[in-house]
Amino acid sequence: MILPKAARLTPEQLTEVTQIAEAGGCRVQPIVGTVRTIYAIVGDERDELMINRIEGLPYIERVDQIQSPHKLMDRRSGLASHRITLGGVTLGDELLIIAGHCTIDPKNPQLFFESAQAVKEAGAHVLRGGVWKPRTNPYSFQGDVKSLDILLEAHRRTGLPVDAEVMDETQLKLALDAGVHMLQVGARNALNYSLLRNIGRAVAERDTVVLLKRSLHMGPINEFISAAEYITAFGNPNVILCPRGTAPTLDGYRNHPDESITPLLKEKTWAPVVVDPSHSVGKAAYVPACALAAVAYGADGLCIEAHVQPSKGIGDDPKQALTPEQLAETISQAKQIWALRHPLKVASA
Numbered sequence: 001m002i003l004p005k006a007a008r009l010t011p012e013q014l015t016e017v018t019q020i021a022e023a024g025g026c027r028v029q030p031i032v033g034t035v036r037t038i039y040a041i042v043g044d045e046r047d048e049l050m051i052n053r054i055e056g057l058p059y060i061e062r063v064d065q066i067q068s069p070h071k072l073m074d075r076r077s078g079l080a081s082h083r084i085t086l087g088g089v090t091l092g093d094e095l096l097i098i099a100g101h102c103t104i105d106p107k108n109p110q111l112f113f114e115s116a117q118a119v120k121e122a123g124a125h126v127l128r129g130g131v132w133k134p135r136t137n138p139y140s141f142q143g144d145v146k147s148l149d150i151l152l153e154a155h156r157r158t159g160l161p162v163d164a165e166v167m168d169e170t171q172l173k174l175a176l177d178a179g180v181h182m183l184q185v186g187a188r189n190a191l192n193y194s195l196l197r198n199i200g201r202a203v204a205e206r207d208t209v210v211l212l213k214r215s216l217h218m219g220p221i222n223e224f225i226s227a228a229e230y231i232t233a234f235g236n237p238n239v240i241l242c243p244r245g246t247a248p249t250l251d252g253y254r255n256h257p258d259e260s261i262t263p264l265l266k267e268k269t270w271a272p273v274v275v276d277p278s279h280s281v282g283k284a285a286y287v288p289a290c291a292l293a294a295v296a297y298g299a300d301g302l303c304i305e306a307h308v309q310p311s312k313g314i315g316d317d318p319k320q321a322l323t324p325e326q327l328a329e330t331i332s333q334a335k336q337i338w339a340l341r342h343p344l345k346v347a348s349a
């Protein structure tokens with residue numbers, strides 16, 4: 001929909017706009033109002049260049065696009081009936097819990113094996129464990145490929161599917177070859193379109209699930225959904241959106257908790273939403289409330305950092321990991337909230 005700055009376009013202006021629209025395969029239909037005339041773009045209006053050209057005209061106020069820019073991720077797309085199943089849970093039918101270490105300590109595999117068993121007993125369906133870590137400080141521990149073996153050994157011991165972040169093509173290949181079930185795209189890489197495309201291409205023929213974090217600096221919701229479209233465009237629709245807090249931070253928290261965007265995402269896309277309360281708030285004491293809020297907002301799952309002995313952990317674990325007892329309590333309360341929101345599903349289970 002084209003809105004001119006003046007009450008209506010002059011005949012010359014209408015001719016110019018029409019020529020641009022026609023070059024983009026569309027036509028222009030004036031909608032005459034008593035005060036103002038606006039102009040509908042009839043046809044596929046997702047041609048970015050066409051929109052930019054019209055919006056760039058000095059007499060145009062703005063162009064409002066009615067069609068969604070993300071064809072596959074749109075709620076009305078053919079993929080809307082797609083269901084993602086992982087760890088025995090079909091997203092949307094039951095609350096999915098991903099839990100485990102922020103970072104696997106390659107010097108202490110036993111701790112990870114203990115945490116893996118403990119999060120399973122607490123009710124987790126997927127085991128997370130950081131192999132390679134995006135660290136703000138270049139001198140901090142950056143992860144170690146040895147942890148990939150530890151992660152897969154924990155999978156063999158517990159039967160839980162495993163999730164790890166990959167940041168480049170080498171890590172992507174190693175993780176897929178090792179059999180990692182869920183690839184995490186971290187907040188720092190959520191806008192790295194070349195990595196998103198590489199992941200999309202690499203998982204196209206597989207049933208791997210991608211957990212796409214919301215970037216620290218992501219703006220409009222469409223930006224997040226379009227990032228997911230980069231992956232699904234190659235053919236694998238197993239993408240889960242993961243709000244994890246944004247910048248600037250809310251004073252006292254690690255980030256600005258953003259679980260409240262869950263219903264907004266769900267209005268636009270069919271993709272499941274799994275919220276990460278751990279990085280949102282950044283401190284174990286605040287994590288349970290954030291997790292419960294996320295479920296109240298309609299999240300389909302939670303990704304929570306948990307550790308058998310947080311103080312012996314590395315990476316984020318000493319400050320933000322829940323103990324298995326805290327995790328079990330949080331899961332139990334989160335499930336109660338989930339049940340309140342999905343009474344019919346609970347009744348038929």
Ligand code: PEP
Nearest residue numbers: 102186187188213244279
């Ligand atoms: C993590 O999951 O440990 C992590 C680094 O997450 P994020 O990318 O959200 O910061």
Ligand code: MN
Nearest residue numbers: 102305315316
């Ligand atoms: Mn972490």
